[in-house]
Amino acid sequence: MTTALRVALAGLGTVGGGVIRVLETNRELIARRAGRPIEIVAVSARDRTKDRGVDVSGYEWLDDTTALARCDADVVVELVGGADGPALALARATLGAGKGFVTANKAMLAHHGAELAEMAEAARVPLKFEAAVAGGIPVIKGLREGMAANAVSRVYGILNGTCNFILSKMESEGRDFGDVLAEAQALGFAESDPSFDIDGVDAAHKLSILSTIAFGTRPAFADVAIGGIRNVTAADVAEAEALGYRVRLVGMAQADASGVFQRVHAHLVPHAHPLAHVTGSTNAVVAEGNFVGRLLFQGAGAGDGPTASAVVADLIDIARGEAGPPYAMPVAALAEVAPAAAGAQRGRAYLRFAVADRVGVLAEIAAAMRDAGVSIESLIQRAVPVEGTALVVIVTHEAPDAHIEAALERLRGSQSLAGEPLWMHILD
Amino acid sequence: MTTALRVALAGLGTVGGGVIRVLETNRELIARRAGRPIEIVAVSARDRTKDRGVDVSGYEWLDDTTALARCDADVVVELVGGADGPALALARATLGAGKGFVTANKAMLAHHGAELAEMAEAARVPLKFEAAVAGGIPVIKGLREGMAANAVSRVYGILNGTCNFILSKMESEGRDFGDVLAEAQALGFAESDPSFDIDGVDAAHKLSILSTIAFGTRPAFADVAIGGIRNVTAADVAEAEALGYRVRLVGMAQADASGVFQRVHAHLVPHAHPLAHVTGSTNAVVAEGNFVGRLLFQGAGAGDGPTASAVVADLIDIARGEAGPPYAMPVAALAEVAPAAAGAQRGRAYLRFAVADRVGVLAEIAAAMRDAGVSIESLIQRAVPVEGTALVVIVTHEAPDAHIEAALERLRGSQSLAGEPLWMHILD
Structure with missing residues (x-):
């Protein structure tokens, strides 16, 4: 057996x-x-004395994280986190010193991926990040290598375990968002400040990484349209179920002649689609290629075991000498593609309005839809237990997002509406 | 851009x-x-004049397939098929000549994989076969690389699209096996001699390849216990559905202290398991690792596009210089592990008997179960439209396979039974 691969952590x-x-x-x-x-x-690490359940006494300890870049290792593994700060300083120092770099840091890659990949190429060392997207699921490898023969038209999936845990709990127990979030926080499944997860930012970081590899385009995190699940209610989940759908936070990237479109948004997923059966904190990614058709990768999206499994898989690739350009091709070969306009995207929509229960409300909503050119596929109005209000749920026929936007704009400030309408996309 | 990778097909x-x-x-x-x-x-290829819808006039044509091993190529792609004969001759000649070899030939790998991998190692050239298992799904890569950090306890899945097409059609349309098989043959989804598919041999070839990579053990196709779906009836599919299961042909390999156990057999899959939702000719593979947990890979298991996608993915790996030992480690490092005894495997069973509708039949079956030490979880007896016969369906509690075998042995030749009983395993 040859020389060991030496790793700094x-x-x-x-x-x-x-x-x-x-x-x-x-x-x-x-x-x-x-x-x-x-x-x-x-x-x-920050605290040398903390009990971590593993023995670290046999390893050299460095108080200065950045100093790992200069230690006697072949590869540095970064599990510090944060888009900038010590993680970025370590990445730059490591690649600058001509050592390989493995990271689970999606935020840093979303913001600085191209720069770091260029440094890795210049130094001819590996930069790998399987653990940054969907935890233990080898989806970076699946796209970079498994689907490499295909032009990919769409890559999408359930990329945030916290949101999926909350949504599937709302679904199975009929509970409301705030209630389930509080429980998830108590159980440690959600952060005390949960906004990174529930407002879609974490999923957007991951989506922008998938997008780059799937389409061979430059990283473009700033172009991701980001939405979350904060405004999804128990009533929405129940209405969706009655219509044959489940609510999921879906990160979706698609490429066509008009450019690349990336969006994280609450979606209605039809029961027949595999993503409808992904429950709890599980992640799943679907990619569609022009020869292979639709592939699905599913597994644990977080947790120490699955994430560590992905980090070590990267180390094994490096030990084997099977690690090429981080984004499957040199950064210089990645295409500069304009973001496609959000308004031009077409699809069916789920719209939910809380309305005052009085004469003319439905006519007002229906007129706004008609005037914006949105055709209604189905409409349900239900009385709700709050005095004098009702719920109106509309499923539209396929329409450009710009038309839906215009319909909602027409209704803005209307005395008939109690609170903001909710718009979810319907996955086809 | 550097020199092209030159391919012979x-x-x-x-x-x-x-x-x-x-x-x-x-x-x-x-x-x-x-x-x-x-x-x-x-x-x-065999016939130079045949119209294939692609222009091959720009390539050198060799009538003698084996001569491709000596042509001016870096890699030979073998899509001839067959465990021996011209495919094997070509594989040996190519690797012997120090060229890389890519194949979709599961039968050849099941029988001669170790020999070919040793030749590839000796010549320090790649031998790759992503297309040999589950068509376009990158499951060889998923196991060899994506899960490389894990000890794998089980790998199993739906590995034969023809069987899954037939079973899911029986399920959705309530039709019988022979009827659906005839339609599948007419549509070209099943061969005119379908036994390779429906009797489980094709799935067994694939399973033995997955097994080697998942467990790091020597290929052992001869140890696979093989069964098919020929004796599954519309009534079995309906009973399974009523019990909360779907019938699937599952290839299952598991490793524990007693050895490696490999089996292809009709299984009852609970509705909550992702394999229950895999319909039509789709394939899906599940692998369970000691850190990553359960991963699922799903997609098209056959067809020209998906299979070609996998072949070209292998060529891209080779062009990138990212192709190491075929079985993830040198053949000499693969463990020699004894096959685990089939009888020692434990699980729940579905047993179906066609019985004469007369006094004492149920007592006889129940006594055979009791005497073999098999505990019954549920039992259904139904009259069937054939004069004087009834259907008895038993779901057992967990028991060693040897006990089920003994119970069936006690009933062999009984005047109470009309035809062979059917035994399906229940996936946990």
Whole structure:
């Protein structure tokens, strides 16, 4: 057996501890598969004295995280997190020093991926990030390599486990958003400040990474239209179910002649679609290629074991010498593609209005739809237990998003509406 | 851009034509992703004059397939088929000549995989076979690389599209096996001699390949216990549905302290399991790792586009220089593991008996179960429209397969039974 791959590890939180456990537990098997042992040589974290359930006394300890870039390792693994700050400083220092870099940091990649990939190419060292998207699911590899023969038209999926946990709990227990969120926070499934997850930013980071690899286009996180699940109610989930759908937060990227369109938004997913059966904190990604058709990748999207599994898979690829350009092709070969206009996207829509229960409300909504050129497929009005209000749910025929937007604009400020309408896209 | 990867193609059937179409249609994208162009330089097939819908006039034509091994190519793609004969001769000649080899030939790999992998290692050239299992789904890559950090306990799935097409049609239309098979043959979804598919041999070839990569053990096709779907009736599908299950032909390999167990058999899959929602000719593979948990890979298991997509993905890996040992580790490092005894496997069983409708039949069956130590979870007896017969369906509690076998043995030759009982395993 040849020389070991020497690894430095920055960040000893749950995933960092998981990486140590994977490398210890499966040591012999990993060495057989990688063709050489993989050894941690140095670590860095905020608190040296904390009990992490793993023994780190055998590794060199560096108080200064950035100093890992100069230690005696072949690869640095970054599990510190944050788009900038120490993580970015470490990435730049490591690649600048000509060492390989493995990260689970989707925020940093969304904002600085192209720069880091260019540094890796210039230094001819690997930059890998399987763990940054969908945890343990090898979807970066699936797109970068498994689907490499295909022009990809769409890549989409359930990319945030916290949102899916909340939505499927709302669905199975008929409870409201705030209630389930509070429980998820108490159980540790949601952060005390949950906005990164529930407002769609985390999913958008991941989507922009998938998009780059799927389409061979430059990273364009700033172009992702981002929405979350904060305004989805128990009533919406129930209405969706009655119509044959489940509510999911879907990150969707599609490429056509008009450009690349990226959006994270609450969607109605038909029961017959595999994403409708993805429950709890599971993630799933669908990609559609011009020869392979539709592929589905599903598994655990977070957690120390699954995320560490993806980090170590990257290390094994590096140990084997099977790691090429991070985005499947050199950054210079990535196409500069304009973002497609959101308004030009076409689809069916779910619109929910809380309305005053009085004469003429329905006529007003119906007229706004008609005047914006939106054709109604079905409409349900229900009395709700709040005095004097009713719920109106509309499913539209396929229309450009701009027309839906115009219809909602016509109704803005109307005395008939109690609160903001909710718009969800319907996945076809 | 550097030198092209030069490819010779043996076999110009639907998949061979598909490979040419993929390389032509996505030429520019593939060159960007592979870092160099991929060019077909020579082809060989049985009939030079046949119209294949693709132009092969620009390639060198060799009447002798084996001669491709000596032509001016870096890699030979074999799409001839058959475990031995011309395909095997070509594989040996190609690897012997120090050229890379890509194949979709599961039968050849099941029987000669270890020998060919050793030749590839000795010559330090790639041997790749993504298309041999589950068509376009990158499951070889998913196991070999994506899950490489994990000890895998089970790998299983729907590996034969013809069987799944028949079973899901029986399910949705309430029709009987023979009837649906005849339609599938007329539509070209099943061969005129369908036994390779419906008796489980094709799925067993694929399972033995997955098994080797998942567990790091030597290929052991001879150890696969093989069953098919020929004896599954419309009544079985209906009873399964009533019990909350769907019938699927599942290839299942599991590894534990007692060894590796491989079986292809009709299973009852609970509605809550993702495999229950896999319909038509779609394939799906589940793998369970000790850190990543359960991963699911799903997509088209056959067809010219998907299969060609997998073949070209292998060529792109080779063009990138990202192709290591075929079975993830050198053949010498694969463990020699004894096959686990079939009788020691434990699980719940579905047993269906066609019985004479007379006094004492149920007592006889129940006594056979009791005497073999099999505990009954539920039992249904139904009259059937055939004069004087009834259907008895038993779901057992978990028991060793040897006990079920013993119970059926006790009933063998009984005057109470009309025809062979059917035994299906229940997926947990």
